[in-house]
Amino acid sequence: MTAGEGPPTDVEFRREPAQVRFHVMCKPVGAACNLACAYCYYLSKKELLGQEGAPRISDRVLEEYVRQYIQGQTNAPEVVFSWQGGEPTLLGVDFFRNVVALQKRYAGGVRVENDLQTNGTLLDDEWCRFLRENNFLVGLSVDGPGHLHDIYRKDKAGRGSHGRVCEGAEKLRRFGVRFNTLTAVNRVNAREPLLVYRFLRDRIGATQMQFIPIVEPKGFEATAPQLWPVEAMPTLGSPAARPGGADAAVTDWSVDADDWGTFLCAIFDEWYKRDVGRVWVYLFESAVYTAGGDYAPLCALAPVCGKCLALEHDGDLYACDHYVYPAYRLGNILEKPLAAQVFSPRQRDFAYGKQQLTATCRKCRYLTWCYGECCKNRFLRTSDGEPGHNYLCAGYKKFFAHVESRVRELAAGAPPRQ
Numbered sequence: 001m002t003a004g005e006g007p008p009t010d011v012e013f014r015r016e017p018a019q020v021r022f023h024v025m026c027k028p029v030g031a032a033c034n035l036a037c038a039y040c041y042y043l044s045k046k047e048l049l050g051q052e053g054a055p056r057i058s059d060r061v062l063e064e065y066v067r068q069y070i071q072g073q074t075n076a077p078e079v080v081f082s083w084q085g086g087e088p089t090l091l092g093v094d095f096f097r098n099v100v101a102l103q104k105r106y107a108g109g110v111r112v113e114n115d116l117q118t119n120g121t122l123l124d125d126e127w128c129r130f131l132r133e134n135n136f137l138v139g140l141s142v143d144g145p146g147h148l149h150d151i152y153r154k155d156k157a158g159r160g161s162h163g164r165v166c167e168g169a170e171k172l173r174r175f176g177v178r179f180n181t182l183t184a185v186n187r188v189n190a191r192e193p194l195l196v197y198r199f200l201r202d203r204i205g206a207t208q209m210q211f212i213p214i215v216e217p218k219g220f221e222a223t224a225p226q227l228w229p230v231e232a233m234p235t236l237g238s239p240a241a242r243p244g245g246a247d248a249a250v251t252d253w254s255v256d257a258d259d260w261g262t263f264l265c266a267i268f269d270e271w272y273k274r275d276v277g278r279v280w281v282y283l284f285e286s287a288v289y290t291a292g293g294d295y296a297p298l299c300a301l302a303p304v305c306g307k308c309l310a311l312e313h314d315g316d317l318y319a320c321d322h323y324v325y326p327a328y329r330l331g332n333i334l335e336k337p338l339a340a341q342v343f344s345p346r347q348r349d350f351a352y353g354k355q356q357l358t359a360t361c362r363k364c365r366y367l368t369w370c371y372g373e374c375c376k377n378r379f380l381r382t383s384d385g386e387p388g389h390n391y392l393c394a395g396y397k398k399f400f401a402h403v404e405s406r407v408r409e410l411a412a413g414a415p416p417r418q
Helices: 059-071 093-106 125-133 146-152 162-175 193-204 257-274 282-291 338-342 345-355 393-411
Strands: 023-027 078-083 111-118 137-141 179-185 208-213 308-312 316-318 329-332 387-389
Touching: 023 059, 059 078, 059 093, 059 338, 078 093, 093 111, 093 125, 125 162, 137 162, 146 162, 162 193, 179 193, 193 208, 193 257, 208 257, 208 282, 257 282, 257 393, 282 393, 316 338
Parallel strands: 023 078, 023 308, 078 111, 111 137, 137 179, 179 208
Antiparallel strands: 308 316, 316 329
């Protein structure tokens, strides 16, 4: 029996009763950004969605969003607003002062939290003072040391952004702003896992880290996930299922699946040896949850999805942040209440569509560890020709096999083995 394989399983997915809770990533400036990162999945939305000039959420849409988002989650003791882009700091501090005022107006006793995803290049003292005073959690995009970060994260003049990001991180630390790092794991930095991890931990000072694999089929700018032609899907393990080749189905900057697994394994070993309880790595903590018998807290690894949607600056709501395409538009919050769209039959079908797995996936030893991972990455065919298998499968199998015994011990409360 090879690693990642096991006896055939026939998992009966539980259909949990819907809770009146959901999460929306708001794009108040649409795809507008001061950088031009090569791998950005969102910059192309400007052309796809016909965003002209400098898109900006209107006062009316903003107030309706704040009101509907809070009031639509009737049994929630806490509501978390997420502000992304594009680059949301382009709106300036006063915009977010207005956001906080609106949240206070409509909170009605509910605790309101905010997080802000930023490239960090526009942060100054005023920004950091505001973020600290209002307890924002900041997600800082950084891909490692300069020679790795600047390969893909350049501004519109072609200049690297690393120095400005580090200055932003220093300001966040100086003002005591809560922040985590978001690292896009691509074809290049995936080959330097310890260099990346140690830079984030020791130079940036991150105690919470997210590692996001870059996986982009060629033509992703116009073709929505799960609408790919079956005949164009490469076979699992074939040269076309890896980046860099002439026939590759993915962009050159997409991470190689095997490299993704190796990247996670190397960082896990370092984390397990010296950083458990000190550094929070979302994928590792998710594995501990899973090993303890719980569903993964990360939507990509959970049995169903659908409760993490995206709101564009014009009030249009989409099924998911990675599904901002016309085919997955649910409606507009000025025309139909936000909660009604979130809990609509169409969105429920989208959520439970995650359970449509290949036979290879259903037989996998680690099925309940990832449930086929994110549907946006299911564009391979299995060796017997079945479509819809996940591009990152080999990497996740490598990672789960490598950490299984140790995360089970951590889930049971045992300290790391020395």
